[in-house]
Amino acid sequence: MNETLEILVEVNHVWKSYGKIIANEDVTLNIRKGEIVGLLGPNGAGKTTLVKQIYGELHPSQGEIKVLGGKPTDGKIKRMMGVVPQEVTPYGELSVYDNLYFMAKIKGVDKPTAIKNVEDVIEKLNLKDRRKTFARDLSGGLRRRLLIGMALVNSPKLLILDEPTTGLDPEARREVWFLLKSLRDSGIGVLLTTHYLDEAERLSDRIYFVNRKVIAQGTPMEIKRKFSLYYEVTDITSGKVYYVKEDEVKDFVSKLEGKFEVRLPSLEEIYLKVMGNDS
Numbered sequence: 286m287n288e289t290l291e292i293l294v295e296v297n298h299v300w301k302s303y304g305k306i307i308a309n310e311d312v313t314l315n316i317r318k319g320e321i322v323g324l325l326g327p328n329g330a331g332k333t334t335l336v337k338q339i340y341g342e343l344h345p346s347q348g349e350i351k352v353l354g355g356k357p358t359d360g361k362i363k364r365m366m367g368v369v370p371q372e373v374t375p376y377g378e379l380s381v382y383d384n385l386y387f388m389a390k391i392k393g394v395d396k397p398t399a400i401k402n403v404e405d406v407i408e409k410l411n412l413k414d415r416r417k418t419f420a421r422d423l424s425g426g427l428r429r430r431l432l433i434g435m436a437l438v439n440s441p442k443l444l445i446l447d448e449p450t451t452g453l454d455p456e457a458r459r460e461v462w463f464l465l466k467s468l469r470d471s472g473i474g475v476l477l478t479t480h481y482l483d484e485a486e487r488l489s490d491r492i493y494f495v496n497r498k499v500i501a502q503g504t505p506m507e508i509k510r511k512f513s514l515y516y517e518v519t520d521i522t523s524g525k526v527y528y529v530k531e532d533e534v535k536d537f538v539s540k541l542e543g544k545f546e547v548r549l550p551s552l553e554e555i556y557l558k559v560m561g562n563d564s
């Protein structure tokens with residue numbers, strides 16, 4: 286089997302309700318090794334509910350979830366995952382090193398491996414200068430970086446992050462993107478939820494738009510192509526903007542004199558259109 290196609294997570298026709306509230310409706314999705322998958326949707330769309338089922342904190346009401354070939358609630362499977370839930374913080378009264386080390390112990394990593402993994406994480410996440418700093422004294426960006434580090438101390442095959450960049454400044458957000466891409470390139474599968482369309486577009490290899498159910502899925506480009514009726518053609522000389530069907534673009538621009546620019550609508554424009562149609 287081609288390694289790049291190895292499936293880490295299979296969500297099959299999953300429904301999840303809280304009493305009368307249906308949070309997930311017949312959701313099917315997958316995550317492969319070495320890819321970043323973005324879950325996008327408005328507040329209350331069921332993203333957190335879905336990821337909690339994938340990391341074994343909640344059970345589906347119906348349907349099946351397989352993670353790394355087993356049940357996400359199985360301790361052995363959990364130890365192969367790294368999770369950064371929404372709204373968690375490291376232990377403020379512990380140093381960066383101790384937060385990492387104790388998390389490794391909580392995850393059942395043996396002492397020599399824990400010591401080695403913590404050093405690897407400190408190196409990879411560039412936390413060397415901060416190893417003795419109390420977590421409460423870190424900036425928001427570094428605290429988030431530490432949380433990602435804490436999710437990595439058991440060398441997971443799958444990393445799940447619920448809104449990893451919410452509340453961070455643009456520079457810290459970019460640092461997180463860079464880190465997640467390098468983790469992806471090292472072969473880890475990454476699942477993240479986000480509200481940021483630009484983040485999803487730049488970071489994700491594949492995207493699922495969800496609003497209770499899956500509304501659209503694919504690579505950012507596939508989604509754009511599928512839902513774009515028109516390309517935006519800007520005649521730079523005159524400043525005029527035209528909306529042209531895909532199969533007519535070539536003909537159209539051949540008639541323009543001077544410089545022009547052709548672009549698909551942004552993912553944000555598509556998202557608003559697709560989600561707008563759904564509500």
Ligand SMILES: Nc1ncnc2c1ncn2[C@@H]1O[C@H](COP(=O)(O)OP(=O)(O)OP(=O)(O)O)[C@@H](O)[C@H]1O
Binds near residue numbers: 303307328329330334
């Ligand atoms: N423990 C719970 N008990 C009852 N209802 C819940 C519970 N958790 C979530 N819900 C409801 O389920 C729906 C989905 O919530 P969920 O938190 O999964 O959405 P979300 O997409 O993660 O939202 P956000 O982007 O705001 O974090 C919402 O209507 C929410 O109010």
